[in-house]
Amino acid sequence: MFAVDANCLVATVSAWHEHHHAVWRELTNRLAAGEEMVVPLPALTEAFSVLTRMPKPQRLNPRDAWTSLEASFVVIGRVYAIDGGAATAFLARSAAAGVGGGRIYDAIIGECARLAGVRTLVTLNPKHFDPAPEGVAIIDPTR
Numbered sequence: 001m002f003a004v005d006a007n008c009l010v011a012t013v014s015a016w017h018e019h020h021h022a023v024w025r026e027l028t029n030r031l032a033a034g035e036e037m038v039v040p041l042p043a044l045t046e047a048f049s050v051l052t053r054m055p056k057p058q059r060l061n062p063r064d065a066w067t068s069l070e071a072s073f074v075v076i077g078r079v080y081a082i083d084g085g086a087a088t089a090f091l092a093r094s095a096a097a098g099v100g101g102g103r104i105y106d107a108i109i110g111e112c113a114r115l116a117g118v119r120t121l122v123t124l125n126p127k128h129f130d131p132a133p134e135g136v137a138i139i140d141p142t143r
Helices: 006-013 020-032 041-053 062-074 084-096 103-116
Strands: 002-004 037-040 078-080 120-122 137-139
Touching: 002 006, 002 103, 006 020, 006 041, 006 062, 020 037, 020 120, 037 041, 037 062, 037 103, 041 062, 041 078, 041 103, 078 103, 084 103, 103 120
Parallel strands: 002 037, 002 120, 037 078, 120 137
Antiparallel strands: none
16 A cells, blocks of 8 residues: 655646656556555645646646546545544644644655555655654655
């Protein structure tokens, strides 16, 4: 079972993206091997935001962004979200560990992956997941 970071969601649905082919190949190979794909809800939300705010001509309107993400990830994978109790416990642990600012957005994606029980998180930004969530390997499909 593997999870996908927001940047890989964007790259997969954007043929113009410099890492489109590498990410597409990584995800396709994993799915063909029978691995289940988990899509952390924060990653899905971030990808939707990115796709709808990019400069033209890459920007998608909200309907097209959702259609692309739904067909490529929601239908094929399993969207995973943590509940309020898990989220507040996560924020308390993060605050105690000094994790804040933009790092918290990647950390919640990692936490979703960990709680979903995935073994691998596919991302184009492996440094954003250092240290990796417990039990989760971080894979960069471009390496």
